[in-house]
Amino acid sequence: MGRWEPNARGRLVQAAMELYGERGYEQTTVAEIASRAGLTERTFFRHFADKREVLFWGGGELQELLVSSVADAPDSTAPIDAVAAAFEAAAAQLQERREHSRQRQAIIAANAELRERELIKLESFASALADALRLRGVADTAASLAAEAGVAVFKIAFVRWLATGQPDFPQLIRESFDELKALTAGAGVT
Amino acid sequence: MGRWEPNARGRLVQAAMELYGERGYEQTTVAEIASRAGLTERTFFRHFADKREVLFWGGGELQELLVSSVADAPDSTAPIDAVAAAFEAAAAQLQERREHSRQRQAIIAANAELRERELIKLESFASALADALRLRGVADTAASLAAEAGVAVFKIAFVRWLATGQPDFPQLIRESFDELKALTAGAGVT
Numbered sequence: 001m002g003r004w005e006p007n008a009r010g011r012l013v014q015a016a017m018e019l020y021g022e023r024g025y026e027q028t029t030v031a032e033i034a035s036r037a038g039l040t041e042r043t044f045f046r047h048f049a050d051k052r053e054v055l056f057w058g059g060g061e062l063q064e065l066l067v068s069s070v071a072d073a074p075d076s077t078a079p080i081d082a083v084a085a086a087f088e089a090a091a092a093q094l095q096e097r098r099e100h101s102r103q104r105q106a107i108i109a110a111n112a113e114l115r116e117r118e119l120i121k122l123e124s125f126a127s128a129l130a131d132a133l134r135l136r137g138v139a140d141t142a143a144s145l146a147a148e149a150g151v152a153v154f155k156i157a158f159v160r161w162l163a164t165g166q167p168d169f170p171q172l173i174r175e176s177f178d179e180l181k182a183l184t185a186g187a188g189v190t
Numbered sequence: 191m192g193r194w195e196p197n198a199r200g201r202l203v204q205a206a207m208e209l210y211g212e213r214g215y216e217q218t219t220v221a222e223i224a225s226r227a228g229l230t231e232r233t234f235f236r237h238f239a240d241k242r243e244v245l246f247w248g249g250g251e252l253q254e255l256l257v258s259s260v261a262d263a264p265d266s267t268a269p270i271d272a273v274a275a276a277f278e279a280a281a282a283q284l285q286e287r288r289e290h291s292r293q294r295q296a297i298i299a300a301n302a303e304l305r306e307r308e309l310i311k312l313e314s315f316a317s318a319l320a321d322a323l324r325l326r327g328v329a330d331t332a333a334s335l336a337a338e339a340g341v342a343v344f345k346i347a348f349v350r351w352l353a354t355g356q357p358d359f360p361q362l363i364r365e366s367f368d369e370l371k372a373l374t375a376g377a378g379v380t
Contacts, residue, residue: 079378119309142378144346152338180335184374188269188332
């Protein structure tokens with residue numbers, strides 16, 4: 001096989017997701033992923049450091065999108081609204097790959113190590129968002145609070161997006177931030 | 191040595207915290223902890239499953255306190271306020287062991303595996319709080335949002351409590367919930 005393989009990355013991701021779903025993440029080897037994709041292990045390692053990275057490589061890109069969204073928000077935007085806009089932008093991007101997100105979530109839910117890794121990714125989002133808010137001049141604690149609350153909303157909206165038929169993920173993000181606002185204003189007494 | 195050792199548990203915790211601080215968590219063995227405490231390894235394992243549990247055994251108790259606080263809140267209490275009251279109760283308990291909390295936090299911050307375990311503990315708090323709110327009749331998403339937002343506030347207030355001279359942790363929890371309320375109402379524009 002030649003050095004260049006058309007859409008090698010996409011084929012590897014597809015093969016890995018299939019195998020993780022069929023036989024479990026633990027039981028799948030890099031050799032099997034490469035074989036299923038019709039590629040060599042060497043090609044796999046040109047694209048990914050290990051089999052876990054197939055599930056997490058998009059996180060860095062998403063984090064950059066979150067940070068740049070906060071940085072680009074108009075000066076008059078309240079911190080919580082800058083964070084909401086950032087997650088709306090992230091949701092618009094994730095929405096293009098709903099089936100991939102759904103498969104990925106099922107694989108992660110089935111493995112303790114992957115769940116931990118996912119929590120660390122979200123922690124990293126919160127930390128990066130808080131830093132981005134501080135760069136806008138938001139006070140230290142307010143920045144951390146807005147960022148962490150934003151991640152909390154995102155986590156819940158993400159689960160709802162995959163669990164329900166609602167296809168408009170950015171809309172779900174907006175609704176969930178509105179719900180947080182209502183809750184902190186004292187709503188929800190039964 | 192006899193089967194019963196006066197305050198064996200407390201001596202083991204003390205010895206472990208000292209050793210984790212002096213030479214690092216990774217580098218410390220159970221044998222060394224037992225020896226420093228003047229006890230046998232067998233006694234150690236009568237109290238803890240492994241050296242990690244020395245740092246996390248209090249989590250289950252704290253979670254029970256959180257859940258029972260939510261369950262015991264008056265019917266008229268809004269979900270976010272029930273969660274705030276639960277973390278106030280937890281803070282009152284943690285406050286009695288500020289120096290232990292500070293040492294523990296430094297040990298956890300220095301080790302990736304422990305940081306992951308700590309995130310999982312907080313995730314478990316959020317899940318248990320959401321379940322407790324649902325038992326009060328709070329709607330599914332509202333329960334998850336209030337619980338996750340509460341954990342976010344707790345995380346930040348906890349760091350502030352240890353980093354600042356402010357000794358009144360429950361007061362910091364109250365202030366932080368108030369700050370979240372202000373932020374979600376649009377405060378913080380610089």
